[in-house]
Amino acid sequence: MSVHPKLMIGAGIAIAGLGLIGAGAGATYTAQVSTNTSISTGGIGLSLNGQTGSALRLGVDAKNLGPHFTPISKDLLLKNTGTLDLASDYLSVTATGCDGGTGAALAKALQVRLTDVTHNMQVYDGALCSLADSPSGQGFTTPPVHTGVGGQLPHQLGAGASILYQVVIQPSDTAAGLPTTAQNSSTTVSFAFTGFDS
Amino acid sequence: MAYSRKVLTVGALGVAALALIGTGAGATFHDSAKAQQTITAGNLSVLITSPSGSTSPDGKTVTLNTLTNEPSHFSGPQETITVTNNGAVPATVTGFTAADTTNNAYLQGALNIQIVDSNRGEICNDLISTLEKGTGFIPIPWGGTTIATNGTMTVYVTFSSTGNTDVNNGGLPQAAQGGWVTPTLTANVTG
Numbered sequence: 146m147s148v149h150p151k152l153m154i155g156a157g158i159a160i161a162g163l164g165l166i167g168a169g170a171g172a173t174y175t176a177q178v179s180t181n182t183s184i185s186t187g188g189i190g191l192s193l194n195g196q197t198g199s200a201l202r203l204g205v206d207a208k209n210l211g212p213h214f215t216p217i218s219k220d221l222l223l224k225n226t227g228t229l230d231l232a233s234d235y236l237s238v239t240a241t242g243c244d245g246g247t248g249a250a251l252a253k254a255l256q257v258r259l260t261d262v263t264h265n266m267q268v269y270d271g272a273l274c275s276l277a278d279s280p281s282g283q284g285f286t287t288p289p290v291h292t293g294v295g296g297q298l299p300h301q302l303g304a305g306a307s308i309l310y311q312v313v314i315q316p317s318d319t320a321a322g323l324p325t326t327a328q329n330s331s332t333t334v335s336f337a338f339t340g341f342d343s
Numbered sequence: 344m345a346y347s348r349k350v351l352t353v354g355a356l357g358v359a360a361l362a363l364i365g366t367g368a369g370a371t372f373h374d375s376a377k378a379q380q381t382i383t384a385g386n387l388s389v390l391i392t393s394p395s396g397s398t399s400p401d402g403k404t405v406t407l408n409t410l411t412n413e414p415s416h417f418s419g420p421q422e423t424i425t426v427t428n429n430g431a432v433p434a435t436v437t438g439f440t441a442a443d444t445t446n447n448a449y450l451q452g453a454l455n456i457q458i459v460d461s462n463r464g465e466i467c468n469d470l471i472s473t474l475e476k477g478t479g480f481i482p483i484p485w486g487g488t489t490i491a492t493n494g495t496m497t498v499y500v501t502f503s504s505t506g507n508t509d510v511n512n513g514g515l516p517q518a519a520q521g522g523w524v525t526p527t528l529t530a531n532v533t534g
Contacts, residue, residue, distance in 0.1 A: 174387035176397060176434065179462035180396070180424055182407035185412060185523035186450055228416050250390055251432075290510060342414040343512040 187304075189227035189342050191234075197226070199337075207314075211324030216315035220262070223338055224307040231302040231340035233286075236268075237295025242332045243274035250326035256317040259284075262309040264300055272317060273334065294339040302340060312336065321324075387534030388430035389490070395422055402429075410502065415514040418503035425497050428490040430534045435489040436496055438482040439466070440529040441474045447522025453505050453515045454524055460488060461497040470505065471526055480531070487533075501527065 161210070172336030193201055207217050225231050227259070236259070242252030255273040259286065269276055276296075278313050289297035302308060359407050390402035398405045412421045428434040439458065445451040451472055458466040458481070467474065474481055490496045506513010 162398075174432065176532040176534070177385050177529050178389050178391035178403045178405075178532070179527055179529040180391060180393065180405045180407060181498070181525055181527040182396075182409060182422075182502070183523060184410040184419070184450075184454065186447075186519050186521060187412035188520035221449050222472060228534045250518040285456050294461060341510070343514065 170261060180201065187228040187342075189225070189231060189334075189340055190337055191340050192224045192226050193338065194220075194222050195224075203336075210323070212324075212327075216313050218311065218313045221310045221312060221336065222307055223302065223310060225302040225304055225340065227342075228304050229342045230304050232343050233290045234298045234300075234302050234340040235289065235296060236298055237337040237339065238273070238276045238334065239336045239337075240273050240277050240332050241328070243277045246341040248330045248332040250324055251330045252332040254317055254323050254327050255332070256315055260311045260313075260314040260316075261291075261300060262296070262311050264308070266299060268299060268310070269296070273314070290343075291339075291341055295337065296313050315341075326330070349441055374500055380406055385431035385534070387434055388428070389434050389530070389532050390427045390429050391424065391530065392427065393422060396424075397421070400422055402528050405422065407500075413504070413515075415519070416504050417505045417512055418507045420499060422500045423497060424500055425495050426490065426530055426532075427495045430490055431492060432533065433489050434532045435487045435534055436483065437487040437533055440479050440531060441471055441481060441526065442529070443471060443475070443524050443526040444477055444522035445498060445522065447524065449516045450519040450526050451524035455503045456507050456526065456528075457499075457501045457503070457509075458528075459499040459501075461499065463464070463488065466498070471524075492521045502526070 182262060188329065190197065201247055202220050203221075205219050207214075222235070238257070240252045240255075242248030242250075253272070253274050257273045257276050258267070259269040259276075260269050266284055270283065271280065284299045285296035286299055287297070291297070299309075346372075352468055364533075390398075390406045392398050393405045393407060394403075396405045396407040396452065406451065407422050407424075410417075413419075426436060441456070443451060452470070454471050456471050456474070457468040460483070463483075463485060466483055488496050504513070504515045
């Protein structure tokens with residue numbers, strides 16, 4: 146079928162008109178303004194006696210102990226090496242044998258005394274295995290803000306600050322000393338400090 | 344001189360045609376009236392300012408105070424941002440576009456932004472990373488805020504860690520320590 150020339154022209158004009166309408170509707174003025182800021186986080190870190198890591202050795206010579214051994218004393222300098230204050234810090238103590246396994250007689254016959262030397266405050270003085278099982282009472286803060294990381298220590302640790310703790314381990318019964326069943330046994334005692342910024 | 348009938352007929356038609364042409368050209372009354380109007384296009388222009396930030400010389404960008412050494416659970420100060428219509432036509436803020444640069448994806452992924460219109464209420468309260476997905480456009484829920492000429496729109500912007508009120512849950516992840524992020528919020532305006 147042939148299309149009359151006039152009809153074709155008319156159709157062309159109509160399409161052009163629609164095109165103009167479309168262009169007019171979309172041509173709004175636009176503008177933009179913006180704002181920005183910079184946000185950075187701090188960090189936390191702990192050192193114990195100047196060392197970092199999770200497997201530090203206390204360097205205590207406690208081998209071949211006799212039943213009335215001299216109390217084992219060790220100073221622990223806990224330092225916040227980060228840029229953020231620690232809102233709370235914790236000590237978790239574990240000792241092999243407290244669960245009844247190898248070394249149980251020795252572990253259960255030991256007593257621990259933990260002192261916050263910096264603040265002249267005794268934090269704990271009692272059975273080693275009680276401290277390992279449920280650190281509470283005395284200088285520990287209860288209820289702890291965070292759980293599962295041991296007992297909450299009584300003082301916060303600001304950025305760059307240090308707290309000196311002293312740990313003393315001795316027989317629970319100082320008069321009787323270690324029991325005979327504790328001969329030729331050993332226990333490994335671990336102290337783990339954890340800090341939180343909140 | 345004698346003319347044939349055919350010739351006479353042609354001559355008569357020719358006169359008649361001339362007469363019609365003459366009637367058309369000379370017998371038209373006419374007048375004209377003209378209306379004119381000057382149309383000037385208005386300009387759309389907005390400026391942005393903040394009492395706690397510094398504005399660029401062109402007034403189009405405000406840089407807020409830097410938040411540094413933030414802990415795992417934080418909520419920055421509520422920043423007041425004012426968009427001023429200094430143009431000649433009403434300006435409608437249709438929404439904001441969020442973007443950022445960062446060196447720490449963990450921080451970026453856990454950073455929250457809340458935008459509140461001082462008159463209408465909350466525009467958004469979500470992770471920046473979530474808002475940035477897709478086009479990054481954050482529409483104003485009620486369709487937009489129109490600022491009259493010389494008028495202003497004030498919004499409050501607060502950056503925070505997720506779960507900033509719960510010390511045991513939420514907050515920035517451990518790997519966010521020592522990171523930085525520079526979020527940029529752009530107001531989209533139409534006139």
